[in-house]
Amino acid sequence: MQKYKYTAVNLQKQKIRGVFIANDEEDLALQLAKQSLFLVEAKPYSGGTPSAFFTLGTGKVPMTELTSFCRQFAIMLNTHIPILDSLDLLKTQSFSAYFRNILKVIFEDVQSGMLLSEALNKHAKVFPDFFRSMVKVGELSGKLDVVFTALAEYYEKDAELRRKVRSALAYPSMLAGMTVGIVILMLAFVVPTFRETLQQMNVTPTGLTAVVYLISDFLLEWWKILLANIVVFALVIFVISRTEFGGYAIDVLKLKLPLIRTIQINMITARFARAFALLISSGMDLNEAMYATEIVIGNKYQTARFKQAAEAVRGGMSLTNAFESYKLFPSMMIQMITIGEKTNSLDDVLTRSCKFFDAQVETSMNSLTNKIQPIMLIIMGAIVGTLFIAIYSPMISIMNNLNI
Numbered sequence: 422m423q424k425y426k427y428t429a430v431n432l433q434k435q436k437i438r439g440v441f442i443a444n445d446e447e448d449l450a451l452q453l454a455k456q457s458l459f460l461v462e463a464k465p466y467s468g469g470t471p472s473a474f475f476t477l478g479t480g481k482v483p484m485t486e487l488t489s490f491c492r493q494f495a496i497m498l499n500t501h502i503p504i505l506d507s508l509d510l511l512k513t514q515s516f517s518a519y520f521r522n523i524l525k526v527i528f529e530d531v532q533s534g535m536l537l538s539e540a541l542n543k544h545a546k547v548f549p550d551f552f553r554s555m556v557k558v559g560e561l562s563g564k565l566d567v568v569f570t571a572l573a574e575y576y577e578k579d580a581e582l583r584r585k586v587r588s589a590l591a592y593p594s595m596l597a598g599m600t601v602g603i604v605i606l607m608l609a610f611v612v613p614t615f616r617e618t619l620q621q622m623n624v625t626p627t628g629l630t631a632v633v634y635l636i637s638d639f640l641l642e643w644w645k646i647l648l649a650n651i652v653v654f655a656l657v658i659f660v661i662s663r664t665e666f667g668g669y670a671i672d673v674l675k676l677k678l679p680l681i682r683t684i685q686i687n688m689i690t691a692r693f694a695r696a697f698a699l700l701i702s703s704g705m706d707l708n709e710a711m712y713a714t715e716i717v718i719g720n721k722y723q724t725a726r727f728k729q730a731a732e733a734v735r736g737g738m739s740l741t742n743a744f745e746s747y748k749l750f751p752s753m754m755i756q757m758i759t760i761g762e763k764t765n766s767l768d769d770v771l772t773r774s775c776k777f778f779d780a781q782v783e784t785s786m787n788s789l790t791n792k793i794q795p796i797m798l799i800i801m802g803a804i805v806g807t808l809f810i811a812i813y814s815p816m817i818s819i820m821n822n823l824n825i
Contacts, residue, residue, distance in 0.1 A: 425449050425465060426529075429458040436461075440529040482520050482547055484580060490516070490524075491573035498566035505531055523547055536560060551696060554713040555703065562704040571699050578695065578775070582688065582782060589786035596797040600804060605640075607808050612637040615812050624815055633811040665721075672721040680792070683785045685720065690750045691778035692717050698771035708735050723749065740767075754778070 427449060429437045437458055443449035450460040490511065497507040508531060512524035523544055530540035538557040541548050552572065559568030616634055619626065626634050640647070661667035675685045696717040700710035711731040718724045730743040741759045744750055757774045761767035 425463045427453070427463040428461045429453050430461055431459075432457055440533045482523070483517075484576060486516050486520050487548075487552070488573055488576040488580065490520075491569050491576060495566060495569035495573055498569060504537060504565070537565075550716045551713055554705075554709075554716075555699065558700065558703045558705045564703060568703055571703070575695055575699055578779070579692065582691065582779060585783055586684070586688070586786060589790050593790060593793045593797055596794070596801060600797070600801040603801075603805055604808065607805075607812070608633075608637045608640050609644075612808075612812060613641070615816070619815055622819065624819065626815060629807070629811045630815055633808060669721045669725075672723070675720065676722060680789055684782060684789060686751060687778055687781040687785055689718055689720055689723055690754050691775055691782060692719060693750070694754065694771045694778060695775045698768045698775070702768035702772070707740075711735075 425443060425446070426440050427438070431437055443452055446460070446463050449463055453460050493511060493514065494507055497510065498504070502510075505528070508524065508528040512521055512528050514521075516524070527537075527540045527544070530543065531537055538553065538560050541553050541556055545553070555568050555572055556565070559565035562568075612633060616626070616637070662671055676682055693714060697710060697714050700713055701707070705713065708731075711727075711734055715724055715727055715731065718727055726747045726749055730747045730749060733743040733746065734740060738746075740762060741755060744758060745755050754774065757770050758767065761770035764770070
């Protein structure tokens with residue numbers, strides 16, 4: 422059967438536009454006639470995903486919009502507004518033009534008789550796999566309103582976790598930026614001025630001062646090439662990070678570096694617990710839930726090991742033994758899963774553990790910043806102090822000689 426986008430008129434000679442599935446145009450006209458509509462024009466309609474040009478080619482919807490969509494949809498479903506009417510309202514809300522166009526296509530697909538999960542699957546690049554899996558579970562279990570409420574909470578908490586991480590790293594990043602800025606300012610402007618003054622006084626720089634002058638000369642002469650090399654290096658790193666191997670290598674580093682290892686493990690654990698509990702409580706089979714949860718791990722190295730654990734579970738191994746064998750999560754999470762399996766309350770236990778691991782992320786972030794901040798201040802003070810000594814030591818020597 423073919424989907425058609427049609428224009429018809431009713432008995433009052435009003436134009437009606439819509440989407441309908443029929444065998445051919447003749448069948449379409451017959452089906453519309455049963456609704457007292459007379460076909461004027463029809464053309465095949467694919468209902469594909471709109472162009473992602475204005476999303477810089479990613480085709481992704483910002484997580485803030487997806488969260489807002491879930492929250493509004495959940496509210497409408499909880500107040501017993503039909504799915505089609507809810508979508509009709511949502512496609513006119515204050516989302517981006519790109520997302521509104523996608524919702525319009527989804528509305529037309531559902532209007533033509535397609536399931537919501539089927540309509541979402543046509544936009545796999547827009548909606549995350551986890552999101553689409555949950556919608557499918559909601560339809561099968563008849564708990565779509567519960568699923569959308571849970572999805573909204575999941576994305577809100579995940580966004581809050583990311584905000585805390587960014588907030589904790591903001592101050593150390595600012596200190597690093599200030600240090601680089603001060604060094605460049607002094608080497609590019611302050612050092613040349615003092616050097617010119619010393620040359621007029623026939624003073625020959627020695628030791629540390631001479632080294633700083635050489636660095637300043639090099640920076641002033643080659644700054645364009647240095648800047649170009651930095652940009653090229655950053656682009657190369659960016660491109661490599663987008664490859665399968667590069668992304669995997671970076672994710673391995675995240676789990677091996679001492680300062681950020683704990684944060685990464687706690688973030689992955691919190692995300693797993695929230696997603697897995699959501700899937701299990703919605704009625705998804707354990708093996709299917711394992712497959713769906715792979716998507717939200719967020720670390721390629723850990724995801725690869727999680728897939729191995731999932732295969733072991735499909736082979737009959739318990740969750741506790743599988744996770745313990747591959748050392749995926751902290752011992753606290755393993756203990757919680759053991760309790761959940763023994764008491765047949767895995768979803769409830771994991772839901773309760775989310776708050777604990779969220780707090781662990783915040784604690785580990787605070788610990789990291791408490792360690793980084795004094796280190797950054799010491800480095801900043803040492804670099805700036807060294808430059809001041811190099812710059813002012815000849816002037817101090819001259820003043821001492823004049824006092825003699």
